[in-house]
Amino acid sequence: MKLSAHLLSATIISTSTYILTKSFVISITSLFSGILIDVDHLIDYFIEKNSVSINIKEFFYKCHNGNFRKIFLFFHSYEITFFIVLLYFYIQNDILLGLIIGVWSHMILDILYNTKINFSKGSVRIVGYSFFYRLAKKFDASKFYDCSGMDKN
């Protein structure tokens, strides 16, 4: 899902969270976590380029076209989202609750937008959101992301 869509959805979700909870901490944490989870795309970009320099146009092009040999996406994983929930059962605080709302809503939207039942062009296998699955596939993007027929650059 594109950054602009995440900015809009995270803003709507954090505003709704504030209306429901009256907690600025929960609301602001959900806003930032719902957007900043995508920082792992930047990490993948740096790894792919083997450099920490960034060309913004190229970065967004590569992200939107799945133009990566390896996809790590450390934060986009079922394991992280469930770990946050597990942690919340032990340490109940507003920051963790905001993280759950932000990260889960982001992941749900990404999964709805990026996965297709038939694993067709431009889609991600639903198991591709598992960190351990990606690890088992040695983070080889072609094993869980179908970018066949898409514009490669």
Ligand SMILES: [Zn+2]
């Ligand atoms: Zn995302």
